[in-house]
Amino acid sequence: MDSILRIENVSKTYTGHKALDDVSMEIPRGSIYGLLGPNGAGKTTLIRVVNHMTLPDCGKVWFQDHEITADDIYQIGYMPEERGLYKKMKVGEQAVFFARMRGMSKFNATRKLHQWFDRLGLSEWWDKKVEDLSKGMAQKVQFITTVVHEPKLLIFDEPFSGFDPINANLLKEEILGLRDRGATVIFSTHNMESVEEICDDITLINKSHNILSGPVDEIRRKAGGNTFQVIFSGDKEKFVSSVEGKATLIGESEGLIGGYTQQKIHIAQDSDIRPVIGALNDNVNLRSFQEIIPSMNDIFIRAVNGTL
Amino acid sequence: MSKTGLIIEREFAERVRKKSFIISTLLTPLFMIAMMVLPGILMMKGGSSTKSVVVIDNSPLQFVGTRLTSGKTVEFKLLGPDATLNDARMAYKSDYGILVIGSDILDNPQNLQLVLNEASSMSVEENIQSQIQSILRTERLKRYDLENMDQILADANVRVSGIQTLKNNDQEDSENMEETSTTTSWLMGLILGMLLYFILIVYGQQVLQSVIDEKQTRVLDVMVTSCTPFELMMGKILGIALVAALQIVIWAVLVIGASAFVMPLIAGADGMEAMTAAAQAASSTSEFSGLMLRFSDVSYLASLFLELLLYIVGGFLFYASMYAAIGSSVDTPQDAAQFNGIIMMPVIVAIMVMMSVMNDPNSDLVFWCSIIPFTSPIVMMARIPFGIPTWEIVVSLILLYISFILMTWVAARIFRVGVFMHGKKPTWKDLGSWIKMK
Known part of the structure; x- marks a missing residue:
């Protein structure tokens, strides 16, 4: 796999508690990578290890083809969970300052920043002080200062917290746009909806361990475990007899409006679903046959509780 | 940058x-x-800080009181030879204080009293003490009845007010020494x-x-x-x-x-x-x-x-x-x-x-x-x-x-x-x- 970042067996202990225990993961270039986990699982510590803010007790972090150095860090765009801007400074000036800290020229930074401000509807705030901004606007400014120097790797810690749905969507579009233009994005979150919508791959960290890693589609399909939802009309007895031996029923059947019945069934992992569909089609009026793919939310909760 | x-x-x-x-x-x-x-x-406003001291002098011929000189800190008001402290205490309430000089002041320099109407001031006390000390010293010297007494006294009144300090250096010519x-x-x-x-x-x-x-x-x-x-x-x-x-x-x-x-x-x-x-x-x-x-x-x-x-x-x-x-x-x-x-x-x-x-x-x-x-x-x-x-x-x-x-x-x-x-x-x-x- 062509990976931009590889984390190898990283452990980190703070006085008294282990924040990360032998965590490994590989982030594919050009993907949007979700770092999930309950509060206090070690996500932020992991991000800080990647960012060189905290050194791991053991383990290594590789950036592209070499062990990560301080100079690489300066090329990463990082938006911390606790956002911070200098309150007394003017918005535009501050954005230019951060862009220059990341190595952009003053001229270039000003030009690019004006484009971004226009895009996110902040132009008229350029000369205002940061303390006059609303929280959402300050978040947007923070987002812009994180991405303006076009880093290859972006790390967002809880990017959607504090945004209303409209602006969260706007931000989502921008993140997807950044990925399409070649950036790799890592973001830590416990907002599972956003994970389903935009993440290509995830790692789930719980109690300082990496408990689940992989592409989102694959994880959901696996967690689903060949469970299907069938909607039909006709004799329930016939339904039961026709799937007998090929599948097992899960739970009770439910009646639906219009005389339809809904029933969940489980089909063994390796068996074919066509005989099941064939038998059902012969005996009842089949309306719908659909694989149940659990939401990331379910998977998250089940994984954390150890019932996946 | x-x-x-x-x-x-x-x-x-x-x-x-x-x-x-x-x-x-x-x-x-x-x-x-x-x-x-x-x-x-x-x-510029000055004055306000000058303290006025009323003097009751019981010494012979009021030789102390007559020679006290008023200045920026203290202004002296000498009362007549028959003034008493009790009268003065009533009459001069608005003044800073009343200085009572004993009749035997020349032999008993401790016989001095300052009755205050206000809080005491160190600079006033010092001023009075030093003036009286110098008056008494002069008067005691006069008792030896030397010739040219006044001239001797004037001559002895010398004050050293500074010392020129020079920095020693390697140069032979002592003229070039820097003053410090x-x-x-x-x-x-x-x-x-x-x-x-x-x-x-x-x-x-x-x-x-x-x-x-x-x-x-x-x-x-x-x-x-x-x-x-x-x-x-x-x-x-x-x-x-x-x-x-x-x-x-x-x-x-x-x-x-x-x-x-x-x-x-x-x-x-x-x-x-x-x-x-x-x-x-x-x-x-x-x-x-x-x-x-x-x-x-x-x-x-x-x-x-x-x-x-x-x-x-x-x-x-x-x-x-x-x-x-x-x-x-x-x-x-x-x-x-x-x-x-x-x-x-x-x-x-x-x-x-x-x-x-x-x-x-x-x-x-x-x-x-x-x-x-x-x-x-x-x-x-x-x-x-x-x-x-x-x-x-x-x-x-x-x-x-x-x-x-x-x-x-x-x-x-x-x-x-x-x-x-x-x-x-x-x-x-x-x-x-x-x-x-x-």
């Missing part, structure tokens, strides 16, 4: 544009001018030491605040992934140092400008006369004229200025880096208070040592205190005007600047670790291990 440069620029711009900067820059010189003008105005004045030197050192103390308190706190702000606004997460903590610390310290420099230069220009052009306008011609008189009175003491004399030597002044500048800058930077270290290890200004006193300790020790420089500018204590960076900026400033070997200045300056860099490095170490220890007050042991931490 380097990252340190960018941070310097930001810190500088943010502070200089603040309203509080503009206000304090304009108000402080006004305050300073007021401090200069007020004593002059008070002196202990008091002048000391006074200059004292003023400059105080100046540094003031700068430390005002701007050192700003460095502390600035580092704490960095944590409270949570900008630090972004900053430490943009630059090294050392660059951040250095940028902050130098940025604020520049603000201090700018403010002091503005003050100097304003004060000099104001005293040259504005003060005559405010005070008017009469005021100027009074002030000139006051200045002349002050400069009659040899110390003051010595100071003025030395300041008129331009090359001496230039080299002195350069050395003092190096110490003020170095001293500020070193102490600022200590403030930065404190700011790095705490979360709130309240937490910083416990460390704050520790920083001020060496400054206070330095000022105490500086006071003792006058007695012996080359004692071991003074020597070491002027080499060790914690005290050197203040103590050495007081020593320099005495003329000390160049190597001592060089060594102490090098040590001072190296210490500044080291302390900034330490501050950066503490910052890097302290940043991620939110909410926990560090102990001294913690600080030690943070510095050692990789």
Whole structure:
């Protein structure tokens, strides 16, 4: 796999508690990578290890083809969970300052920043002080200062917290746009909806361990475990007899409006679903046959509780 | 531009544009001018501080009372020979006090009483005592009935009011010896030491605040992934140092400008006369004229200025880096208070040592205190005007600047670790291990 970042067996202990225990993961270039986990699982510590803010007790972090150095860090765009801007400074000036800290020229930074401000509807705030901004606007400014120097790797810690749905969507579009233009994005979150919508791959960290890693589609399909939802009309007895031996029923059947019945069934992992569909089609009026793919939310909760 | 440069620029711009900067820059010189003008105005009004003392003199022919001379501090009112204390107590309630001189004062000089209507004043007592002492001394001498008594007395009345001190050098010609004045030197050192103390308190706190702000606004997460903590610390310290420099230069220009052009306008011609008189009175003491004399030597002044500048800058930077270290290890200004006193300790020790420089500018204590960076900026400033070997200045300056860099490095170490220890007050042991931490 062509990976931009590889984390190898990283452990980190703070006085008294282990924040990360032998965590490994590989982030594919050009993907949007979700770092999930309950509060206090070690996500932020992991991000800080990647960012060189905290050194791991053991383990290594590789950036592209070499062990990560301080100079690489300066090329990463990082938006911390606790956002911070200098309150007394003017918005535009501050954005230019951060862009220059990341190595952009003053001229270039000003030009690019004006484009971004226009895009996110902040132009008229350029000369205002940061303390006059609303929280959402300050978040947007923070987002812009994180991405303006076009880093290859972006790390967002809880990017959607504090945004209303409209602006969260706007931000989502921008993140997807950044990925399409070649950036790799890592973001830590416990907002599972956003994970389903935009993440290509995830790692789930719980109690300082990496408990689940992989592409989102694959994880959901696996967690689903060949469970299907069938909607039909006709004799329930016939339904039961026709799937007998090929599948097992899960739970009770439910009646639906219009005389339809809904029933969940489980089909063994390796068996074919066509005989099941064939038998059902012969005996009842089949309306719908659909694989149940659990939401990331379910998977998250089940994984954390150890019932996946 | 380097990252340190960018941070310097930001810190500088943010502070200089603040309203509080503009206000304090304009108000402080006004305050300073007021401090200069007020004593002059008070002196013009004069009188009010002169105490009037009623004198009941029971001595033969009232020989004491008649010779008491009124002056700026005390004005004497001699009553007739039959006045009694009880009458006077009723009659002169509004006067400062009543002096009762015993009839046997010549043989029993203790027989003196001062009955006060107001709080006692040391200067009045001293004035009366010294006058009476000299009157009695003269009178007792007269009892020996020598020839030319008056001339002898006049001749014996001598006062030594200054000593010319010269700096011994290698040149054979003793004419070329430089004049030095202990008091002048000391006074200059004292003023400059105080100046540094003031700068430390005002701007050192700003460095502390600035580092704490960095944590409270949570900008630090972004900053430490943009630059090294050392660059951040250095940028902050130098940025604020520049603000201090700018403010002091503005003050100097304003004060000099104001005293040259504005003060005559405010005070008017009469005021100027009074002030000139006051200045002349002050400069009659040899110390003051010595100071003025030395300041008129331009090359001496230039080299002195350069050395003092190096110490003020170095001293500020070193102490600022200590403030930065404190700011790095705490979360709130309240937490910083416990460390704050520790920083001020060496400054206070330095000022105490500086006071003792006058007695012996080359004692071991003074020597070491002027080499060790914690005290050197203040103590050495007081020593320099005495003329000390160049190597001592060089060594102490090098040590001072190296210490500044080291302390900034330490501050950066503490910052890097302290940043991620939110909410926990560090102990001294913690600080030690943070510095050692990789």
